[in-house]
Amino acid sequence: MNDSMLMEQLHRLPDYLSAHLLLTIVALAVGVVVCIPLGFLVTRVKALQWPTLSVVGVLQTIPGIALLALMVPLLGMIGFVPALIALSIYSFLPILRNTVTGVLGVDGSIVEAARGIGMTDRQLLFRVELPLALPVIVAGVRTATVWIVGTATLATPVGATSLGNYIFGGLQTQNITAVLVGCISAALLAIILDQIVRLVEVAATRRNFRLGALATLLLLLLFALGIGPSLAERLADNNRKVIIGAKTFTEQYILANLITKLLDEEGIAAESRAGMGSIILFDALASGGVDCYVDYSGTVWANAMKREVVPSRDTLLAEMTDWLRDVKGIRNLGALGFENTYALAVTRETAKKYGLRSISDLSAVAPQLSIGSDYEFFSRPEWSAFKATYRFDFNDHLSIDPALMYSAVSEGETDVITAFSTDGRIIDYDLVLLTDDRQVFPPYDAVLLVSETAADNEPLLSALQSLVNGISDQQMQVANKIVDVDGFSVDSAATYLLHQLEGD
Amino acid sequence: MNEGATNNPAEIELVEVSKRFGAASEPAVDRLSLSVGAGEFLVLLGESGCGKTTTLKMINRLLEPSSGEIRISGADILQEDPVLLRRRIGYVVQGIGLFPHLTVGENVGIVPTLMGWEQNKIRRRVDELLELMGLTPAEFIDRDTAELSGGQQQRVGVARALAGRPRIMLMDEPFGALDPLTRDKLQFEFKQLQRQLKLTVVMVTHDMMEAVLLADRIAVMRDGRLVEVGEPAALMRAAQEDYTDALLSAPKEQAEQLSRLMHGGGSDE
Secondary structure, eight states: OOHHHHHHHHTTHHHHHHHHHHHHHHHHHHHHHHHHHHHHHHHHSHHHHHHHHHHHHHHHHSOHHHHHHHHHHHHTOOSHHHHHHHHHHHHHHHHHHHHHHHHHTSOHHHHHHHHHTTOOHHHIIIIIIHHHHHHHHHHHHHHHHHHHHHHGGGGGGGTOOSTHHHHHHHHHTTOHHHHHHHHHHHHHHHHHHHHHHHHHHHHHHHTOHHHHHHHHHHHHHHHHHHHHHHHHHHHHOSSOOEEEEOOSSHHHHHHHHHHHHHHHHTTOOEEEEOSOOHHHHHHHHHHTSSOEEEEEHHHIIIIISOOOSOOOHHHHHHHHHHHIIIIIOOEEEEEEEEEOOEEEEEEHHHHHHHTOSBGGGGTTTGGGOEEEEOTTGGGSHHHHHHHHHHOOOOSEEEEOOHHHHHHHHHTTSOSEEEEETTOTHHHHTTEEEOBOTTOOSOOOEEEEEEOTTGGGOHHHHHHHGGGTTOOOHHHHHHHHHHHHTTOOOHHHHHHHHHHHHHHO | OOTTOOSSOEEEEEEEEEEOOTTOSSOSEEEEEEEEETTOEEEEEOOTTSSHHHHHHHHTTSSOOSEEEEEETTEEGGGSOHHHHHHTEEEEETTOOOOTTSBHHHHHTHHHHHTTOOHHHHHHHHHHHHHHTTOOHHHHTTSBGGGSOHHHHHHHHHHHHHTTOOSEEEEESTTTTSOHHHHHHHHHHHHHHHHHHTOEEEEEESOHHHHHHHOSEEEEEETTEEEEEEOHHHHHHHOSSHHHHHHHHHHHHHHHHHHHHHHHTOOOO
C-alpha cells in the first residue's frame, strides 16, 4: 500500500460517500415516517400489535444482502430505489419496537390524568405520549441508523452506489487499500450519524429545543452533502450518463473500467456499476437500467436461455444473438476475442512427464491422478458431460477455493485443476491448459452486450467497435494477472488493455 | 336515597347505574342510585374492588355506564361531549399524574391552555392558583415537578384540577400516598378550600378516618352496591347496616384508644 494507491481510492470517496449518505438518510427518514405512526397505531389497536411486530420481526431476519437482491425482481429495477426500500424495511424493527415500548411505558396514571382533565385523543398523543416516549423512540432510531449505514454497503450488487463499492471491488481484485478505505469510511459515517442522533436523544430527554435544532441542522447538512453531488451532476449535463455494468470478479472490473476509458476518450460520459449480481445485471440490461456490459456466451445460453444441449461455438453465438435481440431487445455487438471457460490445467512438469496436450491425453493416466476444482464444479452439468464424453475419471476429487487452486496444483497438492481460462495465475504459475478436443465445455466467448436504447446511440456503438475481436486470451490473462498476481489496480490493468487495443 | 341530603338542589344524580366489564358475571357497579347536592362533599367509602372508583370514573365518562343514567345539573352526561364535560370537572388521582415533561406552571395551566385561553390570562390564573395552594409562584412556577415533595406535587395536582374553574371535583384517594403529617395538613386545607369555593366534591377513599373528617355525607359501598348513605356522625352513632358499623368501628376504636391514652397521660403517640 502506498500513497498513490490511497489517493487513487480517495478520489472516489466524494461520490461513494455522498451516495451512501443519501441512501442512509432517506432510508432512515422513511423508517421514521412509517414506523412512528404505525407504532402509535398498534398501541391503540391492540389486535394489530402482535401481527405487526411479528411481520416486521420476520423481515428483519432476512439477511440484508438477500433482502436487497429480492427487491430487484420484485420492483423490476436496479439501483437507488430497490436499495432504498430494502434498507427502509431494515430500519423498521428497531424504530417500531421502541415506539411501542416507549408509548406503553408512559405511566398509566399520567395517561388517565390527561384524559381526566379533558384532553382529546390528539392532544393526549402530541402533548403527553409523544414527548414522554420520545427518548425511547429516538434510541430506536439510533439503532436503526447504525444498522442502515452498515447494511447500505451491501447495496453495491443491486447497482446502487455506496461505500460498498470499495469493499466489493476491493475484495474481488484483492485491493486491500480499497477494502480498508470502504470499511473505515463506513465505520466513521456510522459513528458520526450515531452521535448526531444521540444529540437528538439527549435533546429529547432533557427537552432541550436548542440542542434538538442543532442536531436537526446537522442531519440536514449531511443530507445536503448526500444530495449535492448527484444534483450538481444532473444540473451539469442533461444527458444521462452511459451506465457500464460489471459482475463480481476481477476480469469484469477491468473490462468495465476499460469501456469507461474508451468512451471517455470519445467524449461520452460513462460511469461503471461494478460488483453486480450476474442475473441482476442481465435483467438490468434488458430493462435499460444498465447500458452495456460484457457477458459470456455459455452463461447466457445456460442461465438466461435455459438451454442444455450445447451446439458448436458459431451456432451458439448466432442463436444467442438472435434470441437476445428478439426476446430481450438486447444487441450483441460481437465477441471480444477471448473466452473465459473452464479448462483443465496442469503444471509444465506434469504436462512433460505424461506428454499431455489435450484432455484425451489424460485418459491413460487419470486413474493415478487427482483433480481439484471450485465448490460447484463437480455438481455442474459440465462434469457429467465430461465423464460421459471422455469416459475416464480421476482417482481423487478435491473441492477448494478458486483463489487457492492455482497454488495447490503448482505445489503438487493436486495434479489437475479446472482453471478459469483467463485467470492471470495461469501465467504466474506457468500452467499448461489442455485442449478440450471433444468439446465438452460450452464456449464461453466474451460478448459485448448493449441495451435497446444504447443500440440507437451511434457514437456509443462506434466507440465500442474497437473492442470487438480486440482482446486475445493471452492479453486478458495478462490484464487479470496485473491485478490478481502483481497487485496493481484495476485502473492500471485497464490502461494496459487500452494500450494493447490502440497499439494494433 | 335522597333522605338526609343537604338542602341544596342536586348537582350530580346517578339513577340505577350499572357497569359490567366485558363478559364478567358480576357487575362492578350494580343499580346504584345516588345524588350529590351542590357544594356537598360526598365520600364514596368501601374496600378495594367495591366499585367506588368505577362509579367515580363514570361521572366524567372515563368509563361509560352499561345501564342507568347520570345527570349533572339536570342534564344527561351521555348527551354531552366527553372532552368538554371533563374540562369542567376537576379530576385528582392518587398517582397525581403530573406531566413530567412540563413545569409546575405548565401543569397548572394545562386545562386553560387546552381551552384556548390567552397567555396572559393563563399566567394570572396559574399565579392565583399557586398562591391559593400555598406555593409561592415566583419560586415554583418554572420548577420541574420531579423536584417537588409529595405534598407539593399533590398541591400542584389540586391546582391543576381547579384551573378551569370547575364546580365539581372528582378525587380518587388523592391523599393516599402522602405521609401522615402532610396528609392531615392537606386534608384540612382542602376542606377549607372546598367550603370557600363551594365545590361539589365526590371523593373515593378506603380510609375511614379521612371519610369521617372530610365528608358531609358518606356513601358506603360493597360488591358494587350502595349499602348506606348518611352524615358521618349519624353513621358513627347508629348505622342502619352491620357492614357500615363494622367498617366504621376502626376509627371509633382508634379515637377511644387515643382518648384513653391522653387521659392516662401515657405515651406521646
